[in-house]
Amino acid sequence: MARVTLDSVNKRFGAAVAVEDFTLDIPHGSFLAVLGPSGCGKSTVLRLIAGFERVSSGQVLIDGSIVSGPSVHVPAESRHVGIVFQSYALWPHMTVEGNVGYPLRVAKVRGEAYRGRVAAALEMVGLAGFDARRPSELSGGQRQRVALARCLVMEPSLVLLDEPLANLDVHLRASMEDEFRAFHAKTGATMIYVTHDQAEAMALAERIAVMDKGRLVQVADPHTLYSEPATTMVAGFIGKGALADAEVLAPAEDGRCRARLFGMDVLLRCRAGQPAGKARVCLRPEDVALAGEGVPATVRRATYKGGVTEIEVTPETSPDVTLLLIVSSAPKPGASVKVRVDGGWVIPGS
Ligand SMILES: Nc1ncnc2c1ncn2[C@@H]1O[C@H](COP(=O)(O)OP(=O)(O)O)[C@@H](O)[C@H]1O
Ligand SMILES: [Mg+2]
Numbered sequence: 001m002a003r004v005t006l007d008s009v010n011k012r013f014g015a016a017v018a019v020e021d022f023t024l025d026i027p028h029g030s031f032l033a034v035l036g037p038s039g040c041g042k043s044t045v046l047r048l049i050a051g052f053e054r055v056s057s058g059q060v061l062i063d064g065s066i067v068s069g070p071s072v073h074v075p076a077e078s079r080h081v082g083i084v085f086q087s088y089a090l091w092p093h094m095t096v097e098g099n100v101g102y103p104l105r106v107a108k109v110r111g112e113a114y115r116g117r118v119a120a121a122l123e124m125v126g127l128a129g130f131d132a133r134r135p136s137e138l139s140g141g142q143r144q145r146v147a148l149a150r151c152l153v154m155e156p157s158l159v160l161l162d163e164p165l166a167n168l169d170v171h172l173r174a175s176m177e178d179e180f181r182a183f184h185a186k187t188g189a190t191m192i193y194v195t196h197d198q199a200e201a202m203a204l205a206e207r208i209a210v211m212d213k214g215r216l217v218q219v220a221d222p223h224t225l226y227s228e229p230a231t232t233m234v235a236g237f238i239g240k241g242a243l244a245d246a247e248v249l250a251p252a253e254d255g256r257c258r259a260r261l262f263g264m265d266v267l268l269r270c271r272a273g274q275p276a277g278k279a280r281v282c283l284r285p286e287d288v289a290l291a292g293e294g295v296p297a298t299v300r301r302a303t304y305k306g307g308v309t310e311i312e313v314t315p316e317t318s319p320d321v322t323l324l325l326i327v328s329s330a331p332k333p334g335a336s337v338k339v340r341v342d343g344g345w346v347i348p349g350s
Contacts, residue, residue, distance in 0.1 A: 082156030
């Protein structure tokens with residue numbers, strides 16, 4: 001197991017800031033996803049931990065030892081970190097056995113120990129018996145498993161994965177997600193998994209670090225990210241829902257505050273200390289429902305989802321807001337309805 005600490009890490013490429021003031025503690029044996037849109041700095045964070053990049057300032061610690069800092073840079077090969085990339089980076093001229101065993105040969109592991117560890121790694125990813133194949137004779141999913149086995153063969157206590165499933169089709173991704181989870185459960189290794197796909201992050205990780213423009217904006221479990229997003233960016237990036245303007249009428253009490261929303265008085269969820277005044281509100285499908293009394297609104301779209309129907313409605317007072325609701329029997333597009341708001345999250349500092 002390994003603990004990773006990033007302490008006020010900055011990374012600049014020339015004048016461009018890729019990672020800014022990034023501080024995060026990743027405990028032993030945890031499974032963290034780093035999530036954010038393309039270009040927000042996820043890969044750079046991973047490369048800084050791996051030792052492929054040097055920090056501009058701040059420091060990176062592994063198990064309490066500084067591996068990157070103003071005057072320290074432990075080279076990547078001395079960090080004992082397993083890495084899996086999106087592009088599998090297999091050697092096409094080598095067999096599966098040759099690829100998986102490569103790091104062992106570099107480490108001068110030979111004979112019975114070599115054969116045993118290669119076999120165990122292939123077994124772990126469900127590729128026992130594929131030793132003699134070449135990468136060209138494997139499917140995309142199998143190639144990614146070989147890459148995973150090559151990482152596992154060194155029994156790393158820290159595994160870094162950079163969008164490892166981005167090139168795979170949807171059903172293969174789901175089975176590989178299961179494999180990553182099983183691997184984590186089996187080995188207890190610390191895993192840091194970079195992805196731009198929120199569904200993948202939610203499915204895999206206990207904790208998700210959301211990045212935006214080089215900065216860490218929120219670290220939380222998937223449920224908290226969904227129900228209590230820290231910023232409008234997180235609200236928009238995780239899950240479905242709508243953002244609307246509200247006026248908080250009274251400061252928070254017991255995690256709730258009274259507010260004016262769509263011309264109605266409503267009770268919203270909010271963080272402790274939320275002051276009165278203007279605020280943005282995140283409304284998930286669970287926070288809104290059709291009702292006899294409520295906000296007058298018009299149905300714009302209805303999409304059957306098997307068993308339930310997802311409808312989009314716009315409140316009369318806020319035609320620029322599109323609310324999503326899940327209903328069992330859907331009114332027709334164009335119908336006038338009433339919408340009740342029970343819940344909704346006041347985005348802090350918005
Ligand atoms: N070696 C590099 N040289 C110059 N700019 C880079 C380099 N690596 C990354 N960047 C820039 O840093 C930013 C973050 O990149 P990256 O970490 O790859 O983002 P992500 O993985 O989230 O898509 C981007 O603007 C990217 O262009
Ligand atoms: Mg990347």
